Amino acid sequence: MDTSEYRKWGDQSEEAPGGSATQVQLQSARTELGEAQAKLIEQESALKELRERSVAFLLTLTPGIISTPLTPAVTKGLAEAGRDREDVRSELFRALEAVRFQNSSCQPCPKSWLPYQGSCYFFSVPKAAWEEAQRHCAGAGAHLVIVGDLEEQVFLTRNTRGRGYWLGLRAVRRARKIQSYQWVDGVPLSFSHWNQGEPNDSLGREDCVMMLHTGLWNDAPCDNERDGWICEKRSGC
Ligand SMILES: [Ca+2]
Ligand SMILES: [Ca+2]
Structure with a gap:
């Protein structure tokens, strides 16, 4: 890929x-x-x-x-x-x-971004495919959210407002087989919060990872436009 x-x-x-x-x-x-x-x-x-x-x-x-x-x-x-x-x-x-x-002089989070432990988070209302979501974040000097640990996950879960969102996580696929998952900063997955039975790589085309409204993760086709996205950037404090 x-x-x-x-x-x-x-x-x-x-x-x-x-x-x-x-x-x-x-x-x-x-x-x-x-x-x-x-x-x-x-x-x-x-x-x-x-x-x-x-x-x-x-x-x-x-x-x-x-x-x-x-x-x-x-x-x-x-x-x-x-x-x-x-x-x-x-x-x-x-x-x-x-x-x-x-x-x-610590930059506070921009309007409509939520602060949490030194990062600012943006939960989109519009929906988009994974690549477009990533571009939106990059345009705001951010990236799709990287979930480092359970604490950050709990914060995100609390703020889903019943919606699903893309995460900054993608599959690393070789010879049609998923080898591993990697965050947008290139760091391999360590903490994870998969929904039961996921990642299932349905039809062999689920390379991108999203968070369900429950906070649990699911792999899905990257061109799905059924979910919003969460951007994250450091607040500079
Ligand atoms: Ca993070
Ligand atoms: Ca799946």
Whole structure:
């Protein structure tokens, strides 16, 4: 069979390509925050020391002159320490904002896509053949859903709304015989959720896999236009 349509997915993981760059930015913001915090602690300790020294100095004065204004040097020192402290506070604030911005820069799922564990899912209402469904997903920067485990399956089952959907799973056929099944990212099938008696490869032409409204899987002819489809893409968070 012609596998060229989905082989191209082979070098593409489920992770968004921008994911690692965001991680690097977040890491950098965290480093910046750590540095700012260290500086603030350092400045606060310097200020505390200066205050202690000022108090000690005041205590050496006789009660009669305690009301005398602080010496210009002490006043200047305190003012400088205060300014430094303000600088560090602004720096810390900026760093915190940077971290917050990184967190909020997570792309939320597009309208009418459902979020679940770092992915966004689109359950189509229209019906289409498998290839067309895959094209729809690709057009949205997604792929037909890859069901990695039971948790993801349970989420999908909860959202079928009584309809059937294509999955990103196809048969690998050699000499008319199905050898295995492969996800659109090229990964062989491990977790599966077949309906009883499936996959049956009825009439030797059921190369594509869909999810029944019950959530259970069935192999079906790829040109069937009886089902919708589910697209999945990473949310980038
Ligand atoms: Ca998945
Ligand atoms: Ca079947």
